[in-house]
Amino acid sequence: MLKGRHLIDPMDLTVEELESVFKLADEIIENPAEYADVCKGKLLSTCFYEPSTRTRLSFEAAMLRLGGQVLGFSSAESSSAAKGESVRDTMMTIASYADICAMRHPKEGAPKVAALNSPIPVINGGDGGHQHPTQTLTDLLTIRALRGKLTDFTIGICGDLKFGRTVHSLIKALSRYDNIKFILISPEELKIPDYIREEILMKNGLEFQEIERLEDVMNELDILYMTRVQKERFFNEADYVRLKDSYILDKDKMSMAKQDMAVLHPLPRVNEISVEIDNDPRAAYFKQAKYGMYVRMALIMKLLGVEKC
Amino acid sequence: MLKVDSIERGIVIDHIAAGKSMKIYKYLNLDEADFTVAMIKNVASKKLGRKDIIKIENVLDIDLNVLGFIDHNITINIIENDKIVKKLNLELPQEVSNVVKCSNPRCITSIEQEIDQRFRLVNREEKLYRCIYCDQAYDPNKQDI
Known part of the structure; x- marks a missing residue:
């Protein structure tokens, strides 16, 4: 079961769990219309402390194509990090608003800190030179x-x-x-x-x-x-x-x-x-x-525990 | 010669590298202790030349795991009725918290000071620990405990 889990390091998922994500991605590619509403009413928060085009937009596109909605920030300057707020405090706040969070941070291990303090699934969207x-x-x-x-x-x-x-x-x-x-x-x-x-x-x-x-x-x-x-x-x-x-x-x-x-x-x-x-x-x-968007759709579904109606 | 009495009941932490006893005193939080503790520095030792010893009286339930991380040469004797009743072999703890700092300038712990500095054991044979956040290795040659 992947429901409620975090994805911080690629080794967080077993080969079998990865395969289950890929199979779901295959099905989404095959019949995207059948998945267009599976995340209706769910919110993805994208917390990007570092610039990104592909990763942030593919997360957002993934959630929108699943019928969910997105909110977040796209640079540290536009968040309370600029005022000195810690990753932990930001995460605890975001968790009261959203159902799942994707985080990118220039410092290595920041998404791990977020995950350790989060009741909602956290996905590492890239941390410094560490993992993606x-x-x-x-x-x-x-x-x-x-x-x-x-x-x-x-x-x-x-x-x-x-x-x-x-x-x-x-x-x-x-x-x-x-x-x-x-x-x-x-x-x-x-x-x-x-x-x-x-x-x-x-x-x-x-x-x-x-x-x-x-x-x-x-x-x-x-x-x-x-x-x-x-x-x-x-x-x-x-x-x-x-x-x-x-x-x-x-x-x-x-x-x-x-x-x-x-x-x-x-x-x-x-x-x-x-x-x-x-x-x-x-x-x-x-x-x-393009595969990046589909695999994120599958991942979001798995971590939220939602299924095709 | 300075003489420190033997203890009737308690823990003797022996074969501490000379000069390191103060650090161990700190890591075991002995500065907050309300029981008797003796710290003896630079004792002559056949094995080490010079060594430090810490004697703790009338207390047996101290978490000593961190000592395996600090120095595996340290020996622990449990004393009851004036006799050594048990010698503990130090094992490397699976994780240590707030003992050493991550040396990676890119690690989140380098900018957020309140985060616990946690290292986990990744290779028992090589006594290798890594930061749980960024995977930076703890290198005893570069970082003094």
């Missing part, structure tokens, strides 16, 4: 839709693997599926954090390699997961400038890839995927954004 579990649900649903299953593939994850919270969440979640090989492509300074390497990849005996050149492995990949080097995660502007153009996916690199490889990206992109790739049938990142 609903992006992971999006990524998994996309891979599952494109490949038909979540096992037996080689995934290349490229870019900022140090601060990229989507990467950490994705590796954690994929570690529980069979026969997945990870190729981690990043500059030395942006390699995955030790805890992901040691406690997820090594501890579970997963096959992985860490390399610097994307060209060297393009022909091995079934999925290429590109990420942005995120300016907002750097304390030092010079480091950002030095590393921001480390990887750019263009037609030349795509010509080395398998014909059925899929390119994913959590978006927004800056310049790491050339726009000339957008019309390549292997580019799946805008489809991915």
Whole structure:
């Protein structure tokens, strides 16, 4: 049962629970009209202390398409956080108004603090460079839709693997599926954090390699997961400038890839995927954004415990 | 030589690294105690060279779990009728609260001071703890308890 639960870390859901969310998402995609009123009378609060387009709007679109309503704030400046209110106090207040909350915060662990003090389900919409579990649900649903299953593939994850919270969440979640090989492509300074390497990849005996050149492995990949080097995660502007153009996916690199490889990206992109790739049938990142809304619809339904009438 | 009498009944916390007894005194909230406590510093030790000892008289129900996190070399003797009736092996506690601070400047605890600093055990063999909020490891080499 997922009713009343929080989603803070991708590992909060078992593989079976994830599958139940994906199956519901499949049904919603198949017959959206049948779900148009299931959340009538329910309120989703979006507490976004950090700018976001996709995540906040996809949460809001998800709730509206389920017949529910939304309220919230989209920056710390427009909330009482600007007056110094704690996450705990904000959460306890929101819980008196809404039925479910999606929270994004620049500080790592803030949604966990909210969940520990909340009687309503809290969904982590991204916390600093830490975790982004609903992006992971999006990524998994996309891979599952494109490949038909979540096992037996080689995934290349490229870019900022140090601060990229989507990467950490994705590796954690994929570690529980069979026969997945990870190729981690990043500059030395942006390699995955030790805890992901040691406690997820090594501890579970997963096959992985860490390399610097994307060209060297393009022909091995079934999925290429590109990420942005995120300016907002750097304390030092010079480091950002030095590393921001480390990887750019263009037609030349795509010509080395398998014909059925899929390119994913959590978006927004800056310049790491050339726009000339957008019309390549292997580019799946805008489809991915759409799956993100459907998987959030399924998640909201599960956490609220509502079902199709 | 300074002499501190043995206790008839109570707890002796032995093999504390020299100089650390004051911290342990604090973590066990002994400063709030209304019973007799002796803290002995820099005692000669075959095992450690120098060590600290804390003796607690007539009290047996103190939660000592946090000591396993602070220093697993510490030994605990339970004394009754002038004799050691039990030696406790310290286990690593599953979670410690407000013992160490998270060193991650991106952690929510870095800006909201009233949040409990909680670390959970993630690897017993490696004695590895992580912040429950941001997953930052507690590194004893960088952070002195």
